[in-house]
Amino acid sequence: MWTGSPSAHAAPTTTVTIDGTQPGRTFDGAGAISGGGGNSRLLADYPEPQRSELLDYLFKPGYGASLQLLKVEIGGDTNSTDGAEPSHMHTRGTVDCDSGYQWWIAEQAKVRNPDIKIAGLAWGAPGWIGNGKFWSQDTIDYYMSWFDCAKKHDLTIDYIGGWNERDYDAGWYKQLKSTLVAKGYGAKVVAADSSGWGLADAIKGDPELGKAIDILGTHYPCGYLTDYKSCPSSDSAQALGKPLWSSENGSQDTDSGAPAVARALNRDYIDGKMTAFFNWPVIAALYPNLAYATAGMSVAQQPWSGHYTIGRTTWVLAHTTQFTRPGWRYIDSAGGYLGGDRANGSYVTLKSTNNSDYSTVIETVDATADQTATFTVKGGLSTGTVRVWSTDLMSSNDAAHFVHDQDVTPSNGTYSLTLKPGHVYTVTTTSGQGKGNAKAPAAAALKLPYADDFDEPAATKSPKYFSDMNGAFETTACGGGRAGTCLRQMAPATPIRWTDEPFNAPYSIMGDRSWANYTVTADALFDEQGSVELLGRVGQQAKNNNGLRAYHLRLDDDGRWAILKSDTSWTFTTLASGKTDAPGLDTWRRLAFRLEGSQLTAFLDGKEIGSANDSSLSTGLAGIGLTGYQTQQFDNFQLTPGTPAAPRLGPVPSALEGKCLDAAKGSSDNGTPAQIWDCNGTRAQQWWWGDGTLRLGGATGKCVDVTRTETANGTPVELWDCNGGQNQQWISQSDGTLVSEQSGRCLDVPRLNTENGTQLVIWDCNGGANQRWTMP
Incomplete structure (x- = not known):
């Protein structure tokens, strides 16, 4: 029996029977989206070996996120969030199957995981189509030319959608399905890739539409940029008997958003019987001045230096993808909320097609105390040793992420676990899991000329x-x-x-x-x-x-x-x-x-x-x-x-009257909080500014550093040995804000607190007085 550290309070208890004979829907996979738009752009320009390392962390089984599904944008030459994806057909009749970078990404995914399933979806389209009308025969013909390009790249398109977040046109989907069949393309049609489940009600009254739509996919069923605690579908959607997908979710910071993604991966099925999950985006390989610069599995913004960071969302996905396969089945009776209370966390269980192996994924994101779960295995499933993996989502230490904790031998098919708050666990009879160990080089500016x-x-x-x-x-x-x-x-x-x-x-x-x-x-x-x-x-x-x-x-x-x-x-x-x-x-x-x-x-x-x-x-x-x-x-x-700015030494006053940037207790030790204090001219308030760093006392002093290279709102700021990292690079803006080069967030006095000793953090830039500074 495996147990964690004792809790000071009575632990909530959960008893689960994992019965292989009980029903559940077929799992279709967990993956991510390259597109919508430009979020993958810089990945192709990374040097080796860092480019291959990033691709391995995304797609290689038993290594990182081990994505099972990849949705790519059908480019339309138009902005689709953080950039524009090029079309394969800028003008009518002229097809270029080598345009863009989505084919390259799909090929790289297939090299690493030949079983990965590929989906396609358009956000926009070239202007020649349909005289400006997306829902047209031109678009269907355009899609068929895109399928032809996929064939030239030795890629099979498994799933195809319509127009991203633009509802649906029933006649268009019927024509799309008949054209796919006539052309011999076996892709399943996903619709409507918008919010809500209204399409299910339309299908009830239109059997022909029902035949055209294979899968109902909705976006952000748990809400948009929320904590993803509740993820319902609808009774009419579930009654159709078709697969239901969370066909876009995420949009969260790769680290601070990981708890929300952990909830959604389980609760999509528990609440709404959704059997696939697509995180948007797959990677933040884009410039830091863009809105979603830190969303995805990883952050890769410096192809010239090769620097990147692997986010906690990678390991959240891995807790599902490395222990399951599309085609496995959920066991409905072995999923739910710990202790019957959403606040304790959730769990789902899936069984293999061999009817012996199984994996249970557990999240305790909102729990406040240790709790106990007891599992009894029956119905033909293996009662042998289970392996326990965990990720501490509250820790920024990579060593606490995706850890093989211990193996547990059930007694008469029963075993118990002590579950700590703020964690994701997977308990599995499978093997072959692993964690990549590649390390990125340090960040560095792109030098001129x-x-x-x-x-x-x-x-x-x-x-x-x-x-x-x-x-x-x-x-x-x-x-x-x-x-x-x-x-x-x-x-x-x-x-x-x-x-x-x-x-x-x-x-x-x-x-x-x-x-x-x-x-x-x-x-x-x-x-x-x-x-x-x-x-x-x-x-x-x-x-x-x-x-x-x-x-x-x-x-x-x-x-x-x-x-x-x-x-x-x-x-x-x-x-x-x-x-x-x-x-x-x-x-x-x-x-x-x-x-x-x-x-x-x-x-x-x-x-x-x-x-x-x-x-x-x-x-x-x-x-x-x-x-x-x-x-x-x-x-x-x-x-x-041009002419480099001359270094300067002096105080850094805040726009909060009478307050200055200050090193706590005048210390220069690593980890010393960067804080505000009454302006007093002491050495603790003398800052050297010259190469994008703020250094205490002079050019050889300690740097103002974003703790542990975190990028989330509220991350503390401290002093640390200068090391050239992006988390020590600051950009002085004309409005007085200091922007962190790594995250694009501003040096911030939390909640406008003017109390001496208030530690500074990074936060979304808003130009408030608590984010404005006067440089030396």
Whole structure:
């Protein structure tokens, strides 16, 4: 018998009979979503061996998340959350089966797990489809060309959906099903990939629709960005007898969201009889200025350094995926709530197709005391040794995650466990589980100068490090009589959109958020009338691309130019404008944008054409863009460094009156809390600021550090030996906020507490007085 440490209170008790003869629904798998959108973009650009390590942590059985399902976006050249996925068919009749990176990800998943099931779903579509109407025959034909591309990549599509979170069109789904059958594609149709279970009621009154829909999939059945404590379906959905899926869930921080995902994985079935779970997204391989920069199994934001972190959500999924297989069956009578109370936690049991092995997954996320569970095994299931694995979700120590604790030998088929609060457990008769041991290199800034002439092939048709936010910037043969490869915006018309941002023009970003003074330069060619842009100091993007903090240098084909500033509601402010000689069409011109302190200067063919002075934005990424869906081209992209900011030493006052950043008790020991205190000018309040770090007392002092490289709201901030980690890099914004390079969250005085000794944390940036600081 295995027991944990004793509890000071009477432990709740649960008695469970695991009877292999009892019924339950068939388990379809647990997986994740690559798409919706751009969240996987930087993964392909990672160097080896880190790229393979990340892929192993996602897909390799018995290693990490061991995903059993992968849903990929059918790209539509339009923003679908944190970026745009390129279409395989930008124009009618022209198919490019090598466009984008989703085929590559699906292939890599299959290499590691040949049994993984692949699903497809569209968030948007190219503008030529259906005269702007998604629910059209054009879209079905478009889907069939996508299936044909899958075949060329030796991939089988197992499941297919309609239009993400846009409800359904009954006639369209009927036509989709008949077309799949006629074409010989055996994919099962999933619908409606929206919220709620209204489709079940429609199917009751429309038998033909019922024949077209194989699986009912809903999004966020436990609520959106909640604690996922209750996950119901509907009586009418369950009565249909079709598989019910949580076809999108998650959207949570890879660490702080892991408890919610642990609840949902069990409670989807207990409450709603859902037999598949898709976490959105699969990985946070995207830039930290985007809204969901830390959601997924892992965080991988630095392909140039190879740095990444494996999140606790990986191990939450592993507690199901490493101990089950699609095709196993739930045992309904061996699942429920511990002690009959949701607050104690939940458990589900699944049995193997061999009718002998079984696994029980238990979560005690909300429990406040140790509790006991006693299990009796019967009905043909193995009464042999069970293996106990656990993850302490309250610990940030990787050694406490996915641990093989002990083996237990039942006595007459019965055994007991003591379950600790805040844990996930799996008890299993299976073997073959494991935990990857690859370690990532330290984080490091992308150094300047940087250049890309687009002639050297990247991992995909997207050039290295570029992440499209709208449109599709892909490498192709140069126009204008130039030899070699250039970068062209491939979508010639406004797509059928998923997001509703007021400015939806194509643009692509790249680089390091800590960059301050630099010049971005590129050759540009106008294929048609319109504008091109160079972007500098690109900062925070609003959710679903509904705004962007950035500077823009804009040049029209008729010679009009402007330096503009945009904000997180897409309000543009013109800082300077004028007119130069017209570039015209089909002619290459050299455009440059220098950002040096508050001075912003525009150049055309090496000649200064204008300048502006503005200090609103101090650091950020670079990029290129257009103002509409034209097919303009770029080449010879370059970034050259400007003047480094001189280091400074002094106090860091808070906008909370009279308070300063302070090292607790004047200590420089590792782990010393960073706090606020009355401003007093002592050594505990002298901070060196020069390379993106805040160091106590001077250039050799201890660094202000986000504890244990955590990224969640409320993570404490302390002093630690400077080590170059992203959790020690801070970006000073023009509004006075200090943004953590790792998480994108701000240095924060919790709850506006002005009491001396209040320890600082990181929190979502909101510009409040408790997040504003005056740097030395």
